Amino acid sequence: MTDKTMTPEEVVSRLHSGMTLGIGGWGSRRKPMALVRALLRSDVTDLTVVSYGGPDVGLLAAAGRIRKLVAAFATLDSIPLEPHFRAARQRGAFALMEIDEAMFMWGLHAAANRLPFLPVRAGLGSDVLRVNPGLRTVTSPYEDGETLVAVPALRMDAALVHLNRADRLGNGQYLGPDPYFDDLFCEAADQAYLSCERLVDDFAGAVPQTLLVNRHSVTGVVEVPHGAHFTSCVPDYGRDEAFQKLYATTPWPEFAERFLSGDEKTYQSAVQTWHEEQT
């Protein structure tokens, strides 16, 4: 069977400018940050990013890589407002398809099921319809005759997700309390890249329900310990709140210069050095 292991650089070499790119996780939780950092080291740009937004969106926005964002929010969770997302929006840096959290989920389901749309009640009466003039409604053919929003499929060229464990074939396991929507991201994308804290030989003895992502929906697997840093990746580690605060309060050029100018190993050691300076 196909060994799909690769490096972050190999993942990024398969991405190109202008792509629609899905990013898994939620807010500042289990984001594929090492893959995002690898993307920042490349010249891939002009992206349409589909995300339950967190610092993934902030980093890409600060680096000017987003042409269009599809999202319901961007937040750092413990810090409610994502500063780089805010700054980018306030200077009109990218287009936005702002939809509701549930609309977003059904858009992923539609794409994963190869449907053009799915009906939802959410959105009616709100300005989500005003700011997305392309959104259409659909009327039930049954007796109820209800008119609902037809959320279009959020089909993606590629998706990036991070899980706790994976095997070399692309099967992925989450060990925290919430799967988020990472399986849907993989199924809704033409290619999906799964980074993990640790590669395992097999899932013998695993609790079956933790085996979230199946290999048929995964193109490449990357082992990157601390690959979700500084977002949370429980139970392997929680959010690095101190570092997230630094990210949120440091001017972008200064932060990028200190932490993002080298490879992933350089990043991790720069983070460690910074923590040692704090004690």
Next chain:
Amino acid sequence: MSRTTTTTRAEYCVIACADAWRDNGEVLASPMGLIPSIGARLAKRTFSPDLLLTDGEAMLVGLDGTAEGWLPYRRHLTMVTGGRRHVMMGASQLDRFGNQNISCIGDWQQPARQLLGVRGAPVNTLNNPVSYWVPKHSRRVFVEKVDMISGVGYDSAAAAGPSATRYHRIPRVVSNLGVLDFATPDRAMRLASVHPGVTAGEVQAATGFPLALPDGVPYTREPTATELRLIRAVIDPDGLRDREVPPA
């Protein structure tokens, strides 16, 4: 006899929030903000014992924090659309028909201040009861017209048709000054009660549109001795509530 102490403004806010979940039965109470969280726990400890609560993450938990069920985001959204939930959200702006904004201030194309985004406000408001909590009642929050309708108000739901109004309901808005609702013929916001120490005139002055005022606006009810004991000794012994709403 126990020593009598004056009920603080924050404590009136807590019981006004708790009362939002009165007679709700077996539904998920989703409080956002500290005082609504204290209120939801107070309701569950007293008059609404069947309420469900989460740990703020993916678990349904009892009052002692013990897990009783699993509610990751994808199932939480089913709880929303299934209607067995009553959320109390915050609001950066709120208008006279209950339209709420948490998305951005100014022109949406290039906002003066980007806030959270609409989050789940559209799905919440069309599917399960949504109340609001405003810790600092002012004309900046209570505006004639919100900049971006995130949570749907009564006029917007009516204009959008029966699929929008079918499950739409805004039971109450609690602020540091009083309790507001939409119990008027045209569903315009009404001052239902003022917290002791506040006058209807003060609430109107802090509101950017005319409020419906019943003859003789009543005071928010007094907490029971049991409620005061639970708030002070059990649920919020460190008095964090006073940081969200300082004593008047």
